[in-house]
Amino acid sequence: MRETAIELAYLAAAGLFILGLSGLSHPDRARRGILYAEIGMLLAVLGTLLHHDIVRYDWILAGLFLGSAIGVPMAYLVPMTAMPQRIALSHAGGALAATLVGVTEYMKMAPDIAPFTMFALGFEVLFGALTVTGSLMAFGKLQELITGVPITYKGQNAVNISLFIVAASIGIFLIFNPSQGVLFYILVGLALVLGVFFVMPIGGADMPTVISLLNSYAGLAGSATGFVLSNNVLIIAGALDGASGLILSIIMCKAMNRSFTNVIFGAFGQTATVAVETTTAPKAVVRSGTPFDAAQLFRQAKSVIVVPGYGMAVAQAQHAVRQLEVLLDQQKTSVKYAVHPVAGRMPGHMNVLLAEANVSYDRLIDMEEINPEFEHTDVCLVIGANDVVNPAAKTDPASPIYGMPILDVDRAKTVIVLKRSMNPGFAGIDNALFVCPNTMMVFGDAKATVTKIAEVLTALNGTGSAE
């Protein structure tokens, strides 16, 4: 009876999770979808508490209480700009839970473990532990506790691959000799080291792919936990999470025209710096302007496309951009936003920031959809975006980003680029857009510049406050 109730709760939970995720196919249905998933989770937890193996509740209640006490404030206090770090941290947390369950299950079951269960256990702790430290590294890089520049040394890939082979071999050996407890813990330790080593050479601009990949690993580790515990809802939830992470990583890789292997073993910054030396030779003229010049252009414009990049997040300029949008609306100028899949530090980063600033979601347009519109656009405003608008991706086969799909901003009648200085962006590649004849550079802090442009525009139009 009890068993049936638990299994039914899990069945309902699995269904509600799938229903919940399918709600995310449209912003209007998304919140209801997440509510379904929440109900599913509640059912699963309540069902589990009936489990006959559970004989004491003190540790459980303490953990639930402490977790909620940390989770609730975190959910409300973390600013949207810090979302990539927060997601990286939660991957680490989820993977740590899976790893710890794996370790305790091993302690409980050893030395008589069936080969398949041992395989699942080994997979769980290998990918779980690797995701823990890998995600913590990603967190450190995003939070700028460690440098976002790739940390590389000679023979790095060889070291990483050999370490992985050693870890996998230990895992395989354990399948046939599950009683070798020491080796099991060495496997956990090696996986922890591997996580650090894998993320170390990956630069900040590649974080969207890495975060997605770690998401996928965390899911697979969860699924493996399900196999170890013979728990179907864990298998399903892990598979969903794994599929999601995998799809996102593929989208990110495609958006950069790079392969998984290139992201993981390529250490992007390295190859880029070499290319810079060869391409900087002819010094072209940069046309720079003031916020006043920019405001004049906006006043004349009938259509405007804003291209946000990581620089907008860093400068926290999204609210100022929204102010400018309100002013442009008032003078009947059409405003849209062009969002490149890898703009920012995680998939969808720019959309969340702009939605927070009250930008209507039907104005946030994907790359494929908006690219044909640039040539009919009067003013294109590029805020802190660099590689995703670099025409070299189309024209210069020597460029490290050659072949990457970009936003065709150079086709707009006028391009206004907001940038702190002429320093090349993260990838260290010169941007031909900045020297285009129809480009005007406005140097300075993006937030201050946009605010200034809005002020001048208000004065020019004599329409009073932007609010």
Added chain:
Amino acid sequence: MSLEIEMGMYIFMLAAFVGYRVISEVPPLLHTPLMSGTNAISGISLVGSLVVSGSDHGLLASILGFIAVTCATINVVGGFLMTDRMLKMFKKTP
């Protein structure tokens, strides 16, 4: 191979296909909430952690279980609340 494992593999395969289809439908607009939502859902490992920390297999297992419950709860509670907080912001102004 036991029936249980075989069933598990069927479930995994079907769930992966369903997941692939369902998640392909999610627009790039909502990729961040998707990530945070699937993260909250994968906090379902809480279920495993609960059994570990409540089943009295010695102090070490209980402590590890307690840490696992705490981490998974942070993900579940924090993840769902944060996803909802994000989705609330996606509004369409006419």
